[in-house]
Amino acid sequence: NDFSGSYEDNYQNYGSRYAGVDWSNKSDLYAAHVGNYNSMAEYNQQMCEIHLSFCNEYLYLDSNQNWDWGENKSLRLKYDDMRNKSEQLDKISVLMIGALVLNxxxxxxxxxxxxxxxxxxxxxxxxxxxxxxxxxxxxxx
Incomplete structure (x- = not known):
């Protein structure tokens, strides 16, 4: 959908600008992690605390997976809000197309x-x- 795609471009550009995100070959789950954690280091630390001996399965280790919002939580929260709206628009567009076909x-x-x-x-x-x-x-x- 072009409309939700435009929102996706917006949050990705925002993440690149303020957190240094490289979006090449990244999943929606990665995008969610960027919005939920201030940095790749914070995410990796949380995963090791939660999953203990299995934490290596959850870690981001490559430098192209790095992101860092610094100490600016408001930038991260704005990004996460933009990402969530993009997801919602994508879901709504599927429902709208289904409703039009049903009609x-x-x-x-x-x-x-x-x-x-x-x-x-x-x-x-x-x-x-x-x-x-x-x-x-x-x-x-």
């Missing part, structure tokens, strides 16, 4: 029922006689 299906059945109940309809014909060519539109009511 079209229901409308089609509605037209079929009305036509059967009222025996109304359009009839569109073309004709070509030796002297004239024309179109004929009939409406039964």
């Amino acid at each position: 079209r299906i229901v409308s089609t059945f509605d037209v079929i029922v009305i036509k059967r109940n009222h025996n109304r309809g359009f009839d569109f014909n073309s004709y070509n006689n030796s002297n004239e060519v024309g179109l004929k539109l009939n409406y039964k009511f």
Whole structure:
């Protein structure tokens, strides 16, 4: 979706500018971690405290995975808000498309029922006689 994509570009640009994030080949989970932790070092420390002997499975170790908001929590929170809005817009767009498709299906059945109940309809014909060519539109009511 172009609209949510524009929001995604906004939060990614914001993260690059203020936290030094390199977005190459990064997942949505990584984007969430950038919004939930002030730095890669803080994230890695938390993972080792939570997962103890399994912490290596959760760590970011490559320098291209680094981010650091410094001591400015408000920048990180603004980024996280932008990221959450982008996610919400993406979900809403899927629901809206589904609603439009459902509306079209229901409308089609509605037209079929009305036509059967009222025996109304359009009839569109073309004709070509030796002297004239024309179109004929009939409406039964």
